[in-house]
Amino acid sequence: MLQPNFPKELILLMQGIRDLGGQAFIVGGAIRDFLLNKDFPKDLDIEVFGVEISVLENLLSKTGKLSKVGKSFGVLKLKLDDREYDFSLPREEWKTGSGHRGFQVRTLTSLAYPIAALRRDFTINSIAYDPLSHQYLDPFQGKRDLERKTLQHIGTSFSEDPLRVLRAMQFSARFEFRVAPETIRLCRKLDLAELPKERIFEEFRKLLLLSEKPSTGLETARKLGVLDFFPELKKLHGIPQDPQWHPEGDVWTHTLRVLDAASTLKTGTDSKDLELMLAALCHDFGKEPTTSLVNKRWRSHSHDEMGSAQTGIFLERLTRELPLIRKVQQLVRDHLRPVQLYNDRARVRSPAIRRLALRVPIKDLVRLAHADYLGIIEVNDRQYQFPAGEWLLEEASKLSVHERPPQPFLKGRHLLELGMKQGPSMGSLLEKAFDAQINGQIRSLKEALDWAKTMLPQESL
Structure with a gap:
């Protein structure tokens, strides 16, 4: 089996721990990602056995910048150059109350690794690696589950942190894994209501930014019962659309396709990509309250306006980042405009495009509208073109508003x-x-x- 390479300074530290009578393992996502042939992270988690926290602190403090913020939980953070390492002692945790703070923690340096690993969430995250002996520790057959592309919880302690339900959601999308049936049953029993919005939002952020097919995660979320806590998403399922314009099916199916399409249009800038992906997720929230049968055709008049309001309600339950919320709301509010303007282009004049650029960045809006378009069609090379977007970008470029809003001449x-x-x-x-x-x-x-x-x-x- 392939062996990962680690920075020389980290190997020297782990040798220092061994010289003190201890043993250190690289644990967590780094080993999982290495075995999946994914990019190896700069930041690593190291679990240290057989060494007391004060002794470990003394060793690390001689090497780089040390943070002791998590010392009471047996965690020390070491910054070396552009890398950050979390050194932690094995510990036992048990639930004492509600919320993510309702835990008691006790460090036990004498714990065996299989016992210490019981507190981890999924078997694929329980694999440890000793770079000195080049040996893997895999007490719960995590490598087997990596090969089977399966998310399997480790034990009953899984249910002590409901956030793990959302981790299953985003892992399933990032790695395209299925969730084991017994893990699904356990997840459906957990209550997400006690989770702080910041922790929930972080899992959605990972789902949207780190996966090529976020639709997989949303389908997993539906199976896990997550959508019961997000009615704006749950209501999309089964909302009909006019088959002439939406042959792909209901609003839920369309939203999943738009999300996957938006994922292919990312710029590589997290802030912009998050705005795009959230807007893709929320863009048709307004269809549930506005869809009706008119002359035997399904219509959703003003769903863009209604969707903007619903988007605000949804996102305010996830984050306190008001500037982000407002940007996403405006994208949702105007997501139909590129096609509307293009269809009426013979009569569209410059003021309409300038005013649109004042409300929302044109390039960002075109990306969203393009994803919306790709969520409708059966994609092939020809259909990947988006004439409405190309036209709007060209017209906005002529007015110098394609990259930023109009700037006043007079000050x-x-x-x-x-x-x-x-x-x-x-x-x-x-x-x-x-x-x-x-x-x-x-x-x-x-x-x-x-x-x-x-x-x-x-x-x-």
């Missing part, structure tokens, strides 16, 4: 130079000038200054 300093006094009237005049610019009546700073001079007698000097 307060220009009015001061013309002799205008500061005050409410200055703000009012600047608004009028910018509105005229958006409407195409002002096309340069010179025209803006000429316009301002004609307006100054009517304003406060």
Whole structure:
């Protein structure tokens, strides 16, 4: 079996632990990802046996920058160059109350690795590796489950942290694994209501950013009962769509396809990609309350507006990041505009595109609308083209608003130079000038200054 390579300074530290009478193992996701032939992370988890925390602290403090924030839980964080290592002692945990803080922890350096690993969630995360002896420890047959592409919980302690249900959701998508039937049954019994929104959001973030097919995770979430806690998602299932425009099926099926399509349109910038993926997830939330049968055709009038409001409700239960929420809401609100403008392009004028660019970044909106389009069609090379998006980007580029919103030519300093006094009237005049610019009546700073001079007698000097 292939052996992973580790930085020399880490090997020296582990040799130092051995010289003190202890033993250290690389544990957790790094070993799992290595065995899956995925990128090896810079940050590693090391579990240390047979050495007390004070002795370990003394050793690590001589090597790099040491953080002792988690010392009471038997965890020390070491930063070396651009890498961070979590050194932890084996410990026992037991539930004492509700929430993720309702635990008691006791470090036991004499624990055997199989006993210490009982607190881990899935067998695939319980594999340890000793880089000094080049041996794997696999007490729960995690390598077998990696080969079987199966998520299998380890023991009854799994149910002590309901977050593990959401970890199953995102792992199933990232690795395209199935969840073992007995693990599904256990997950369906757990209550997510006690989880802080920050922890929930982090699992959704991993699902959306780290998986090529996030639809797999959402289907897993449905099987695990997760959607019971997110009615906006659950209600998408079974909502009909007009087969002429949506031959793929109901809104749930369409949303899954849009998510997977959006995943292929990521830019590599996490902040932008998260906005895109959340908007793809939420873009049709408005169809549940607006869908009705009109003249034997399914219609969802104003679902974009309704969806924006529903998106806000959904995301505010997941995160306190209000700027992110507002950006996603606006993407949802305008997700139909690229196609609408394209279909009416013979009559569309520059002001409509400028005003759209004021509300939402054009490139981001085109990516979302493109994903929405790909969620409808049966994809082949020809259909991957998105004429509406290409047209809108070209028109926005002509107006220099394809990468950022229009910037006002006229600013307060220009009015001061013309002799205008500061005050409410200055703000009012600047608004009028910018509105005229958006409407195409002002096309340069010179025209803006000429316009301002004609307006100054009517304003406060």
